Amino acid sequence: xxxxxxxxxxxxxxxxxxxxxxxxxxxxxxxxxxxxxxxxxxxxxxxxxxxxxxxxxxxxxxxxxxxxxxxxxxxxxxxxxxxxxxxxxxxxxxxxxxxxxxxxxxxxxxxxxxxxxxxxxxxxxxxxxxxxxxxxxxxxxxxxxxxxxxxxxxxxxxxxxxxxxxxxxxxxxxxxxxxxxxxxxxxxxxxxxxxxxxxxxxxxxxxxxxxxxxxxxxxxxxxxxxxxxxxxxxxxxxxxxxxxxxxxxxxxxxxxxxxxxxxxxxxxxxxxxxxxxxxxxxxxxxxxxxxxxxxxxxxxxxxxxxxxxxxxxxxxxxxxxxxxxxxxxxxxxxxxxxxxxxxxxxxxxxx
Amino acid sequence: xxxxxxxxxxxxxxxxxxxxxxxxxxxxxxxxxxxxxxxxxxxxxxxxxxxxxxxxxxxxxxxxxxxxxxxxxxxxxxxxxxxxxxxxxxxxxxxxxxxxxxxxxxxxxxxxxxxxxxxxxxxxxxxxxxxxxxxxxxxxxxxxxxxxxxxxxxxxxxxxxxxxxxxxxxxxxxxxxxxxxxxxxxxxxxxxxxxxxxxxxxxxxxxxxxxxxxxxxxxxxxxxxxxxxxxxxxxxxxxxxxxxxxxxxxxxxxxxxxxxxxxxxxxxxxxxxxxxxxxxxxxxxxxxxxxxxxxxxxxxxxxxxxxxxxxxxxxxxxxxxxxxxxxxxxxxxxxxxxxxxxxxxxxxxxx
DNA sequence: TTGAAAGCGTTACCAA
DNA sequence: TTGGTAACGCTTTCAA
Numbered sequence: 001x002x003x004x005x006x007x008x009x010x011x012x013x014x015x016x017x018x019x020x021x022x023x024x025x026x027x028x029x030x031x032x033x034x035x036x037x038x039x040x041x042x043x044x045x046x047x048x049x050x051x052x053x054x055x056x057x058x059x060x061x062x063x064x065x066x067x068x069x070x071x072x073x074x075x076x077x078x079x080x081x082x083x084x085x086x087x088x089x090x091x092x093x094x095x096x097x098x099x100x101x102x103x104x105x106x107x108x109x110x111x112x113x114x115x116x117x118x119x120x121x122x123x124x125x126x127x128x129x130x131x132x133x134x135x136x137x138x139x140x141x142x143x144x145x146x147x148x149x150x151x152x153x154x155x156x157x158x159x160x161x162x163x164x165x166x167x168x169x170x171x172x173x174x175x176x177x178x179x180x181x182x183x184x185x186x187x188x189x190x191x192x193x194x195x196x197x198x199x200x201x202x203x204x205x206x207x208x209x210x211x212x213x214x215x216x217x218x219x220x221x222x223x224x225x226x227x228x229x230x231x232x233x234x235x236x237x238x239x240x241x242x243x244x245x246x247x248x249x250x251x252x253x254x255x256x257x258x259x260x261x262x263x264x265x266x267x268x269x270x271x272x273x274x275x276x277x278x279x280x281x282x283x284x285x286x287x288x289x290x291x292x293x294x295x296x297x298x299x300x301x302x303x304x305x306x307x308x309x310x311x312x313x314x315x316x317x318x319x320x321x322x323x324x325x326x327x328x329x330x331x332x333x334x335x336x337x338x339x340x341x342x343x344x345x346x347x348x349x350x351x
Numbered sequence: 352x353x354x355x356x357x358x359x360x361x362x363x364x365x366x367x368x369x370x371x372x373x374x375x376x377x378x379x380x381x382x383x384x385x386x387x388x389x390x391x392x393x394x395x396x397x398x399x400x401x402x403x404x405x406x407x408x409x410x411x412x413x414x415x416x417x418x419x420x421x422x423x424x425x426x427x428x429x430x431x432x433x434x435x436x437x438x439x440x441x442x443x444x445x446x447x448x449x450x451x452x453x454x455x456x457x458x459x460x461x462x463x464x465x466x467x468x469x470x471x472x473x474x475x476x477x478x479x480x481x482x483x484x485x486x487x488x489x490x491x492x493x494x495x496x497x498x499x500x501x502x503x504x505x506x507x508x509x510x511x512x513x514x515x516x517x518x519x520x521x522x523x524x525x526x527x528x529x530x531x532x533x534x535x536x537x538x539x540x541x542x543x544x545x546x547x548x549x550x551x552x553x554x555x556x557x558x559x560x561x562x563x564x565x566x567x568x569x570x571x572x573x574x575x576x577x578x579x580x581x582x583x584x585x586x587x588x589x590x591x592x593x594x595x596x597x598x599x600x601x602x603x604x605x606x607x608x609x610x611x612x613x614x615x616x617x618x619x620x621x622x623x624x625x626x627x628x629x630x631x632x633x634x635x636x637x638x639x640x641x642x643x644x645x646x647x648x649x650x651x652x653x654x655x656x657x658x659x660x661x662x663x664x665x666x667x668x669x670x671x672x673x674x675x676x677x678x679x680x681x682x683x684x685x686x687x688x689x690x691x692x693x694x695x696x697x698x699x700x701x702x
Numbered sequence: 703t704t705g706a707a708a709g710c711g712t713t714a715c716c717a718a
Numbered sequence: 719t720t721g722g723t724a725a726c727g728c729t730t731t732c733a734a
Contacts, residue, residue: 013711024721029713038719056494060477061416062711065726070412071473072460081449081459085442086653098432098461105470108432108461109423110449119456122422126411143407247657280657302437303654306598306631364727375705380729389703413727416710 017055021046032057064126073101073329074127076111076144078134087245088273088301089318093133093154096322104330113137129329131322132156135214150332152325155215163336164325168215171314171341172222175296176268179312179349180230183294185265188238188257189223190274191216192245199243200253203236216270219298223268238264242274250277258285258293265293266349272297272304275311279348294349309347316341368406372397383408415477424452424680425478427462427495429485438596439624439652440669444484444505447673455681464488480680482673483507486565501683503676506566513687515676519566522665522692523573526647527619530663530700531581534645536616539589539608540574541625542567543596550594551604554587567621570649574619589615593625601628609636609644616644617700623648623655626662630699645700660698667692 018025023046030037031046050056064070075097077084084090094108101108109127111120113136124143129150132141136156145151145161153163180187194216195207208224211217220239227234238260240253254277257264269275275297279289287293289309297304297313304311321339328334345351369376374397381388382397401407415421426448428435435441445459452459460478462471464487475494480501483492487507496502496512504514531538545567546558559575562568571590578585589611591604601620605628608615620626626648630640638644640660648655648664655662672690679685696702 011711014713015711018721025712026714026721026723027719030720033713042719054497056497057472057476058713059416059711060474061412061421062726063473063713065410065412065416065710065728066712066714068726070477071470072477081453082446085446085449091436091442095433095436098436102432102463102466105467107471107474110459110461112453115453116456119422120458121408122414123411123458125408126421126423146405146407247653276657280659283659302598306627308631308634308659362727365729366727376728377706377730378704381703384729393703409729410727413710414729416712417727417729419710 012053012055014055014058017050017053020053021049029058069128070126071105072107072109072127073097073326074109074111074124074130074144076113076130076132076136076140078113078132078136080112080114081110083244084133088303089271089299090133092301092318093322093325096319096324097131097326098322099319100323100326100330104326113140115140131325131329132161150329152328154321154325157213157336162328162334164321164328165336165338166316166321166341167338168218169222171316171343172219172268172270172298173226174222175298175312175314175343176223176226177229178343178345178351179266179268179294179296180226180232182351183266183349186238186262187227187232187234187266187268188240188260188264189220189234189268189270190240190242190250190253190257190278191220191270192242192250192274194220194239194241197241197243200249200256201241202256203239203241205236207241208236208239219270245271245273247273247277250274251281254278254281255285258282258287263287267293267295269295269297272299272301272311272313275313275348276303276307279307279309279311289348290350296349300344305346307348312346312349312351313344314341315344363404363406365406365409368401368404371404372400380409420479421477422457423460423478424448424457424677425460425462425475425481425495427464427481427483427487427491429464429483429487431463431465432461434595435484439654440622440650441484443652443669444673444676447670447675448482448677449673450670451674451677451681455677464491466491482676482680483512501680503679505672505676508564508687513679513685515672515679515687516689517667517672517692518689519569520573522667522694523570523619523621523649524577525573526649526663526665526694527574527577528580529694529696529702530617530619530645530647531577531583533702534617534700537589537613538578538583538585538617538619539591539611539615540571540585540619540621541591541593541601541604541608541629542571542621543593543601543625545571545590545592548592548594551600551607552592553607554590554592556587558592559587559590570621596622596624598624598628601625602632605629605632606636609633609638614638618644618646620646620648623650623652623662623664626664626699627654627658630658630660630662640699641701647700651695656697658699663697663700663702664695665692666695 018028031043133154153161242249242253297311300313300315369379382394484505504512593600593604648662651664651666
């Protein structure tokens with residue numbers, strides 16, 4: 001990359017500034033890093049003259065090589081950055097993390113655990129600590145954990161790494177129970193990433209058997225147990241797999257579900273993005289909510305309460321998750337935590 | 352920060368690995384950075400043995416000190432990171448930037464131009480280039496520009512710095528013209544950050560006079576000119592200032608506007624966030640859109656087309672803005688560009 | 703294909 | 719309060 005030449009005739013280093021100001025390098029360094037090590041007057045003079053010279057502070061690379069710290073925290077996202085920026089939950093999480101990083105004077109480097117190996121690996125040694133959001137690529141995760149720096153896992157669990165989670169099973173069970181208790185009729189379940197497939201489709205009885213710790217599986221189990229508890233069976237062909245949590249895919253699944261016969265009376269959705277899509281499809285199909293259809297969401301994203309009708313859902317404070325995770329990075333004595341969730345009853349499903 | 356001790360008895364450096372594997376440091380370095388400089392077999396052996404030893408690649412700090420490049424790009428946001436994560440336009444922009452950075456094997460460091468000076472300044476020398484989103488704090492901007500590294504400005508203009516913009520005046524003028532042409536009656540304008548105030552309020556005639564290059568001012572001028580062109584005057588007390596582009600503040604302003612007498616027949620909103628809030632308030636007040644009220648937005652965020660009724664608005668491809676800006680960083684021969692916008696007619700305002 | 707050695711720009715120790 | 723100086727871990731040139 002070419003660079004604009006300004007008042008710089010040669011590379012301006014701390015050493016050079018020291019020479020020009022007639023003081024030692026240590027003094028310049030102290031002026032920038034340890035105000036208490038020199039007189040206020042001298043420091044002021046150095047700072048202003050350095051700026052006049054065009055020197056705006058020590059090189060980050062040299063500084064962090066020498067100190068062994070970069071003041072940068074890496075946030076490793078399970079999916080591509082691109083995807084995460086359009087996911088409301090990820091945004092809330094990042095927001096929470098950002099708040100705490102600012103408080104602690106750290107900067108935020110965004111990484112993806114699916115990132116192209118070679119190019120990203122070089123950057124992995126930069127941060128002083130890591131927050132992983134969502135179950136990452138295993139090799140990436142292990143590599144980073146081996147660095148021996150503080151690591152916090154959000155929304156998944158791994159031995160020897162502290163984590164921030166919610167009880168997905170319990171939250172799903174409780175919310176579904178509340179809704180089902182007061183609403184008879186057929187049930188459909190819409191969830192993201194239940195199986196390995198990149199298309200919207202229904203499950204098979206085989207798919208149900210597989211159990212795992214993944215979020216979607218936990219929620220599925222919660223919904224199914226709540227239904228079973230009322231002697232209501234949900235057959236696999238009434239459960240939709242949605243490959244990615246986007247409005248487009250969700251609408252497709254919702255349309256399939258709401259046009260099947262017999263039509264469902266209750267839609268249990270594993271995310272608000274899905275539930276909101278379902279509400280839109282219901283409107284298009286002239287199905288009245290909650291009179292003819294109850295819709296349950298999960299997450300409580302900002303749009304959930306703004307929707308008409310407002311969405312009944314489970315609130316998980318994603319920003320708070322981010323804050324807690326970031327604080328764990330700075331306080332190594334904190335243990336893993338399971339954050340509480342709250343069932344929020346609004347208009348889309350009466351209780 | 353304490354660190355977990357694993358199979359590491361002492362600090363594992365490239366040099367140490369070289370010693371243990373019985374080869375030179377240059378060879379190890381080449382194994383990681385220049386595959387063509389040694390035999391495939393040797394490289395494979397080195398990589399695997401190094402990993403076994405617990406060495407996962409060169410230190411970023413040392414590497415970037417030596418090379419003078421970090422492979423990190425800084426994205427400097429005008430507001431706090433926290434705010435940007437809840438702004439749909441910012442998310443789209445970041446998404447676009449992320450796509451191009453991944454292609455070019457760069458990592459993304461998030462900075463705020465309002466960030467606490469001291470803590471952030473140290474990190475400012477890390478990136479190889481910068482994208483500024485939104486008019487930044489002047490001192491931060493100047494400091495970074497002086498670094499002499501590639502810089503691209505998005506949504507504002509500054510001498511000597513290439514930028515990516517849209518024509519806010521024109522877009523506002525054209526869209527307002529289309530809507531006003533077919534709809535008589537009173538007009539209200541709702542915009543964010545028109546004046547310096549942290550409360551929702553109406554403008555005064557004095558406020559109108561001040562002109563600036565800021566986005567909101569440009570859009571305001573566009574709306575006012577389009578109205579004037581039809582001999583329709585919009586008095587200052589029919590123009591609302593909203594301090595921050597959030598649904599809450601926007602709803603407050605929309606409620607004030609929609610309950611005033613005489614009630615407006617047209618609402619020109621400077622963002623979709625505001626326009627969508629207005630649509631919700633209209634629903635609450637039983638005002639029919641578009642029969643009794645036309646609402647015009649700006650941005651075309653994803654939620655705009657999902658709303659009932661769908662929002663008539665101006666599409667500015669924010670993700671594309673991000674992509675273009677990022678590409679400019681890597682191709683210094685590109686000049687500033689003004690991206691086109693498109694008027695999108697949907698249900699909230701008939702044309 | 704490999705080895706030796708010279709910095710890259712700082713910080714922090716120790717002495718003055 | 720200040721100044722010299724030895725690392726920090728790596729890349730790259732040059733010679734073998």
